[in-house]
Amino acid sequence: MxxxxxxxxxxxxxxxxxxxxxxxxxxxxxxxxxxxxxxxxxxxxxxxxxxxxxxxxxxxxxxxxxxxxxxxxxxxxxxxxxxxxxxxxxxxxxxxxxxxxxxxxxxxxxxxxxxxxxxxxxxxxxxxxxxxxxxxxxxxxxxxxxxxxxxxxxxxxxxxxxxxxxxxxxxxxxxxxxxxxxxxxxxxxxxxxxxxxxxxxxxxxxxxxxxxxxxxxxxxxxxxxxxxxxxxxxxxxxxxxxxxxxxVCQRRFVRCEIDISTVTGTKQAAAFVRSFLQVQQGERFERHLYDIKLKGEQKNIWSFDAAAFLAEFDDVFYMKVREQRQLSCDLEQLADEISLRGIFARRMLLIKDKISKDQFETAVQIGLKAMNGRVDYSEDYET
Ligand SMILES: [Mn+2]
Incomplete structure (x- = not known):
């Protein structure tokens, strides 16, 4: 035929x-x-x-x-x-x-x-x-x-x-x-x-x-x-x-969420993400375009440095990163501290019932991150 x-x-x-x-x-x-x-x-x-x-x-x-x-x-x-x-x-x-x-x-x-x-x-x-x-x-x-x-x-x-x-x-x-x-x-x-x-x-x-x-x-x-x-x-x-x-495409757009709960610093986070992408996207992973969202629980106190993270991916065609780890902390326990953090925790507990749960959690995360290090202007919290 x-x-x-x-x-x-x-x-x-x-x-x-x-x-x-x-x-x-x-x-x-x-x-x-x-x-x-x-x-x-x-x-x-x-x-x-x-x-x-x-x-x-x-x-x-x-x-x-x-x-x-x-x-x-x-x-x-x-x-x-x-x-x-x-x-x-x-x-x-x-x-x-x-x-x-x-x-x-x-x-x-x-x-x-x-x-x-x-x-x-x-x-x-x-x-x-x-x-x-x-x-x-x-x-x-x-x-x-x-x-x-x-x-x-x-x-x-x-x-x-x-x-x-x-x-x-x-x-x-x-x-x-x-x-x-x-x-x-x-x-x-x-x-x-x-x-x-x-x-x-x-x-x-x-x-x-x-x-x-x-x-x-x-x-x-x-x-x-x-x-x-x-x-x-x-x-x-x-x-x-x-x-x-x-x-036939030359490069792929890739979005991924990666849990970095286990790592202890920005450089380690970059190494962790690199191995993750190598496995997920294959050997020539660096030719693609990435939108990376870092998730997980922040157990150790270290602040994420987006510029330092991206500097570790010089070889990657394009990458953008957002860090949205959740701080694991007991606000009640923190409120007993005689420190700026303690004052912040007490003030937050006072307004807990006056705002929505989402607003409360977002405010606590931003506040505690600010105490621990810094908050980027671009920090993009989802509501
Ligand atoms: Mn078209």
């Missing part, structure tokens, strides 16, 4: 400017292009016949000429792979966009723009269906023509594949980003629908005979996009779809 080998990716966000990463932002920006280079290499090595890019290839509809030229050259470097692009809400196919530049892209590139259309690739025995966003918003669904897809699907052994940037929702739901209704894709005639927009990957699922998936973003864009990121690779036939996840 005829089969087509595909690679489905989406939400590459090339050119994204990342705030909050300080001096690492520029380097991180380069990662996004390296990921596209890797995808192109995979296309060559795996002999991918069809590369599906389901929108937000670029972070915005304005790109530098340098960035555009790099992407153009990369696409042109794999003439044996057909590349289908369905522009998304970040990089809509506006009249002045790169997608509308006549003669700019190589012959292997197919760009969808506006309403859903089809494109025949006789060499692969594939009919492609796609739409492209032309504005940052689309309240109207761009997915229609199910009747035409069904008719085409019934015609011969041509494989029907769709590519789209949109929000997959159930009937009655609303979205400003091209709502795609599950009811519409059910048995619509497509063997596979490659989706983009949701940055969290979904497993391939079926609505009747139509298989669909979000491949997710190829690189995390922040600490709300943690973990491994990648693409789907696999074979689509007239009656089957078998896809595997293939990681």
């Amino acid at each position: 005829r089969a087509v080998k595909i690679l489905h990716c989406a939400d590459l966000h090339l050119g994204a400017r990342l705030k909050n990463l300080g001096s690492r932002a520029a380097k991180r920006q380069q990662d996004y292009m390296k990921t596209l280079e890797l995808i192109v290499t995979v296309c060559k090595e795996e002999e991918i016949q069809l590369l599906l890019i389901a929108g937000d290839l670029f972070d915005s509809s304005k790109q530098s000429n340098e960035l555009l030229e790099e992407v153009r050259a990369l696409f042109a470097s794999i003439p044996d792979t057909y590349i289908a692009v369905a522009p998304g809400n970040h990089d809509p196919a506006t009249v002045d966009s790169c997608y509308e530049k006549k003669g700019f892209w190589s012959d292997n590139v197919i760009i969808f723009s506006g309403e859903m259309t089809d494109h025949e690739i006789p060499a692969l025995g594939v009919r492609l269906w796609g739409a492209g966003m032309t504005e940052g918003y689309s309240l109207k669904s761009l997915f229609h023509r199910e009747q035409s897809i069904r008719e085409a699907a019934a015609y011969d052994d041509e494989i029907q594949i769709g590519v789209l940037h949109g929000d997959l929702i159930s009937a009655g739901g609303r979205s400003e980003y091209n709502p795609v209704y599950k009811e519409d894709i059910r048995d619509c005639g497509l063997q596979y629908l490659a989706l983009g927009h949701i940055h969290k990957r979904s497993e391939p699922e079926w609505e009747g005979s139509c298989c669909y998936a979000y491949s997710g973003s190829t690189e995390g864009l922040g600490f709300d996009e943690t973990g491994e990121k990648g693409v789907y690779i696999g074979l689509v036939t007239k009656s089957s779809c078998s896809l595997s996840f293939f990681p």
Whole structure:
């Protein structure tokens, strides 16, 4: 049976400017292009016949000429792979966009723009269906023509594949980003629908005979996009779809909470965290981006020094740390002390019933830490 080998990716966000990463932002920006280079290499090595890019290839509809030229050259470097692009809400196919530049892209590139259309690739025995966003918003669904897809699907052994940037929702739901209704894709005639927009990957699922998936973003864009990121690779036939996840991201965003109850100083805390990350994230753990929360009970009196802690992780690409240990202490016992701490404990016990439990505990922790050492201005207590 005829089969087509595909690679489905989406939400590459090339050119994204990342705030909050300080001096690492520029380097991180380069990662996004390296990921596209890797995808192109995979296309060559795996002999991918069809590369599906389901929108937000670029972070915005304005790109530098340098960035555009790099992407153009990369696409042109794999003439044996057909590349289908369905522009998304970040990089809509506006009249002045790169997608509308006549003669700019190589012959292997197919760009969808506006309403859903089809494109025949006789060499692969594939009919492609796609739409492209032309504005940052689309309240109207761009997915229609199910009747035409069904008719085409019934015609011969041509494989029907769709590519789209949109929000997959159930009937009655609303979205400003091209709502795609599950009811519409059910048995619509497509063997596979490659989706983009949701940055969290979904497993391939079926609505009747139509298989669909979000491949997710190829690189995390922040600490709300943690973990491994990648693409789907696999074979689509007239009656089957078998896809595997293939990681391509250069670095992962990692958030973790680590209990440091047993350590006795900042340097020891850093060594403890290092071994923890080596085990959890593997040998090349230092290439990733970390948001570390230190938890536990503070049994020994030592104050945490965030700058000294981070200095121990010079080799790590990016790290931020918050220390939120709880002091273990008996306030009643402390109140008997003839010291500033004793006075603080007595005053706190006096107002205990006048404030909430959370407020009380937070105030005690901040107060005692201040007595023991120091409290950073940035100390970020959660309420
Ligand atoms: Mn996106």
